[in-house]
Amino acid sequence: MPVALRSATFAVAAVALLGTAATGRAQEPIRIGVLQPMTGPATKNGTENYTAMQIARDMINERGGVNGRKVDFLLADIPTPTAAISETERLTTKDGVKITLGSGVSLLAVPVSQAAERHGVFHWETAGAADIITKRGFKYTFQVGPAAYRYGQAAVDLTLGELAKRLGKSPADLRIALLWENRAFGKSVGDSIRAYAKEKSVNLVYDEGYDQFLTDMTPIVQRLKDVKPDVLIAISFPNDAILFQRKAKELDFNVGALVGVSAGYSNPDLRDSIGDMVNGIFVSDFAARVNPKALTPDTLKIADEFFKRYDDKMKRPPAGHASSAFSATWALFTEVFPKAKSYEPAELREIALKLDLPEGSLANGSGIKFTNNDWPTDPKDAGQNLRASIGVWQWQKTGNNQVFPAKLATTEPVMVPLPNWSQR
Amino acid sequence: MTTIGQLVLSGLLIGGIYALMSIGLTLIFGVLRIVNFAHGEFLMIAMYGAWAMTRYLGLNPYYAIVAIVPAMFLFGVVVHRLIVMPALDKPHLVVVFATMGLSILMQNVALMALSADLQDVPPILGGRSFTFGPFYAKPELLIGFAVALACTLGLRFMLQATYLGKAIRATVQDGEAAQLMGVPVPRIFLITFAAGSALVGLSACVMMPLFSVFPTVGLNFVLIAFVIVVLGGMGSIEGALLGGICIGIVQSLSSYYIAPAFGQMFFFMLFLLVMIFRPAGLLGRKGEATLGIND
């Protein structure tokens, strides 16, 4: 080969090599394992959570990824707890992921985080709320959404505060009924409400759990009619919430106020299913859409973009858990990852524990501050986000509006006491 | 008093609807001696059909009966030809697990084609109840119960008075003898299975105003249906009605007086008690309990 051509070839080769060396590392995507129930009874939660997470991923990738690296999801279907364990292990051992997101419902969050911890994998939990999640001394599980007891407490606080006032009764005289679906989330919240009510010396005139496959609500509604509570706090999944509301109307069960807790009552489809019966119901949940004044302007823009994209894709607004999935995932991408170099679980854990974001930093109004065996209320607790936003919103004719706590609220509670069925 | 009365009334009405849902299954069992494990999924697709007709054609689910019942009949014919018939001369468990496979297939095809969202139809009469003194009953429940009664009576009439009915009863009593007497037994099997499927379609239309539909809705009802079929006595239409009503009332009363968490447990325990003392079911014929499934 002529000398000039050879030199030129070397030069081109050298530049090409250098070029690839420089960009090669930066182009390797960040791989995250996502565990969601995509089949089985919890599918609705799983698909909505996953959609929200995908929006976060798309948004970050459109902005150039994190530190020049795109984010890649590996999705695994976890219809049952044993599948949750097998799939989490498969993602970690076969696909080598060291970061996982999950898990759709509380029941599955427990085994997913358990399997993740066994393999030293960094697990960012967005939906699971059962209190036990953070009480197992795990180092790498971070529950970004509020723990179950917070939902219960918000419901009780609203009841003893605003509702008691509007019903014209003192908290001590208030007759409160508690109805919980016998699933991990329902039971966990129910237990916490019972404990909190005792702490506040409040009267639970009814306290029953029911099977998730129950098809006839008559005995429950009839008993509630006989007990005549002022406020009913109910933790139900979508199917039973619909059955309950219909039966309440059918049997003419009237109550001063109904405070639903997440799950069924916060499902945006509820209005499609039961129409105007939904107006006036309170929902203790992570906020789907908070008072814009509670968010920083940048966060507000992100939140708005999420809402728009979700609505475009699913043709309805996101439920609280979907909003939480987005907010938590976005926070992972924008608050944790940018500070990481190796993306190893130990490093991510360090970063996560140092996070000190005030409320309003995340799209759903939450902040971030994790416990690390340093929480006075329970030193055994680790990985719980004490600044997860929880509040109560209300189904109103004008939309779903936040009513509690005051700093997140956009309107006042209305329809307290609830008009009787005959007047609605 | 009002309380017990309401509980019994509501239990009776919902029990009748459970029975309606189970009549198809009991007919199939009585004649073909097989249990269709995809029963819940037949209910699910029929409910989706009723919902779709309501949502997209503006009919209400009761009008949809006109279309759904024949459609489910045809569906039953197809399933019978493809799955049941090849399995009839094989060991009993084959049809059990083949229909179980069908059940899983149908649930997930529904999930892929539609979504996991719950779908509902608007209530009639704005969801208001009729009142009978201090007791309440929704029109949808009353209609459902009426349909269940009508269906039971209609089937009984058909079985007693028509040739088809006699042929079916003959097949139930003794398939070989019936064949020797000129009854086209394979055709009877086909018609019965398809009719059972059509009956599920009927109950789906009546249940759509009361329940939401989603791909796994069958799971909530299939166990109840099986219990009713066996409780009432295999193949006994009136037994299914009686069984359904018993289940409805027991669940109602036990959920109220003991705890709603145990509601289902008590009707399973009732079932076991009946099995101990009347092993052929409430209205089963004596000796049926010892009928092997390979007969």
Added chain:
Amino acid sequence: MEAAAPRAKRRGGRWRLLPERGTLSLFELVLLAVCVALVAVPLPQYLQDVVIQTFLWAGLALAWNIAGGFAGLISFGHAAFFGVGAYTSSILAANYGLTPWIGLWIGGLLAAAFGAVLTLVCARLRGPFFILSTLAAAEVVRIAALNWASLTGGAEGLSILPIASIANMVFESKATYAALMLGYFVLIYAITKTVEGSRYGYYLFAARDDEEAASAAGVNPLLARTGAMCLSAFLSGIGGSLFAQYFLFLDPTHVISPELSFQFALLPALGGLGTAIGPVLGSFVITPLSEMLRSYFGGAGAGLHLAIYGGVLVVVMLYFPSGIAGALQRLAERRRKGPP
């Protein structure tokens, strides 16, 4: 119900090729060798998980088969025995520090007691009446476990601490678990073969196939059946404990579920009811299939993997009505008889 293969003509040499009642065949020995290899050879962890589950389910299917296949007691409630075993050993370990090595026997015995009660209570029932009664009984146990939260943890589930030690029966290495499950499965297989070839086995088959004739011949069908159910329940309970020790998480809705009960019956039915090798073949086909389908297609979302699984099930049941074992036997017979 197919009985085991008729006695083959000896084809020179002591070993049969395919499984038969009463003796060991080459097929079984080769299979055992393959299983040992699967344990000993270092496989990737996710494959080891499939192997572990396959062995465990093979054992559970064999346990079910003793009642369902041999004694004709088709039960759709075996998840109750499984659950009783799982919860007993786990609760004893969590609350009293009792090692699961002992706890599992207690769980098994408790399950056997349940089995005896169930059989005696349902003594007069046959066919679908019996089947539904087992289902109803299992549901009663599930609902009880779900609501007795102080004992079982209820809906939130029971977690077992993942502290690896031999005394805890928790192991770091999946190979150890695989060996444990293999031991369980081989043990039950040995028991099954022994029963199959024994006089007791003949009593069971007689009682299953023609109760009146058996009675007339002096067999006590009720006693034979109860024994079979007790043994079946005992072994299922032990399997439950092993399950708990591997997955480290139990909840009543998934551990005492009708779905699980169906699975216990499906594997033997698919593999060949009433034979010893049948349940094994059933598990070896279905367990990897369902795990792999979910792993490969689960990410596509929306239930594709289960739709495929359901479809496969329908087809296989219709084309292999005597199970895979039955198909093998027909193959063997055809080879022996030569081309038609």
